Amino acid sequence: MVDTxxxxxxxxxxxxALAGLPISARELPFLTQLNLRADPDGPAAASIGRALGGxxxxxxxxxxxxxxxxxxxxxxxxxxxxxxxxxxEALAATVRRAIGEADGAVTDVSAQRTAVALTGPRVRxxxxxxxxxxxxxxxxPAGSCVQTLLAQTGVTILVRDETxxxxxxxxxxxxxxxFAAWLIDACAELGE
Amino acid sequence: MLLIPCPWCGPxxxxxxxxxxxxHVAYPGNPAALSDxxxxxxxxxxxxxxxxxxxxxNHSAGCRRWxxxxxxxxxxEIRAVYRTGEPRPVTA
Numbered sequence: 001m002v003d004t005x006x007x008x009x010x011x012x013x014x015x016x017a018l019a020g021l022p023i024s025a026r027e028l029p030f031l032t033q034l035n036l037r038a039d040p041d042g043p044a045a046a047s048i049g050r051a052l053g054g055x056x057x058x059x060x061x062x063x064x065x066x067x068x069x070x071x072x073x074x075x076x077x078x079x080x081x082x083x084x085x086x087x088x089e090a091l092a093a094t095v096r097r098a099i100g101e102a103d104g105a106v107t108d109v110s111a112q113r114t115a116v117a118l119t120g121p122r123v124r125x126x127x128x129x130x131x132x133x134x135x136x137x138x139x140x141p142a143g144s145c146v147q148t149l150l151a152q153t154g155v156t157i158l159v160r161d162e163t164x165x166x167x168x169x170x171x172x173x174x175x176x177x178x179f180a181a182w183l184i185d186a187c188a189e190l191g192e
Numbered sequence: 193m194l195l196i197p198c199p200w201c202g203p204x205x206x207x208x209x210x211x212x213x214x215x216h217v218a219y220p221g222n223p224a225a226l227s228d229x230x231x232x233x234x235x236x237x238x239x240x241x242x243x244x245x246x247x248x249x250n251h252s253a254g255c256r257r258w259x260x261x262x263x264x265x266x267x268x269e270i271r272a273v274y275r276t277g278e279p280r281p282v283t284a
Binding site: 060061074075078132146147148149152154 | 200201202204205207208253254255256257
């Protein structure tokens, strides 16, 4: 029988076009993404923080990194756990154990978004063409994480390292092709 | 475009927000006891002041939380923002 369930990432077809850009844009396909809801002051949040090895970020528009798990602040009682591919079940089990009988919810949303790593000194210049957020290193240091509109599509931008211009951008899978097309167009104006 | 200060995320473009109409419109305690006229008044009748107006906004492209803002309808200045459940602040 033919295997018809081969996984194909949302930007698989755009990889050659993205490779030719003057900035480095590379899709990180199939990352583990878990949506986490819990009262930030409740026992579940504290317990999850301990299980991950720190405390969940409570300052709006920030993210924390515990080992290879990024915890992104999405709302006052909502976080996104980002981990390497294939850890969905293990990470969800860890978080569920930490929640125990307390109030909290963890949902696998790995297919909802795809991630694009953007690096290079001109990334800010490119993003500024479609995004009104100030990404200057002073305004957005490493660990900043903003949810905003980029060229009318909802994105989450995580600043990994402000000095070397290292960004991780999360975009809905269904908008990924549109985002890639916009990025290629925005880079065209940069020239050489 | 308005620059709306989300109580969680800070100032953001108006396009990131969704408008929710007048704030502090309480759901009737006993809807079944209302006459048609009172029910219509609850559903459809809203204030339309020239000046400070408390209204609901949702930061739909950001943290997706509802909050309240006092906007001056004459000059579109946002006088105050506050989280849901908090009383309306006194504004000039």
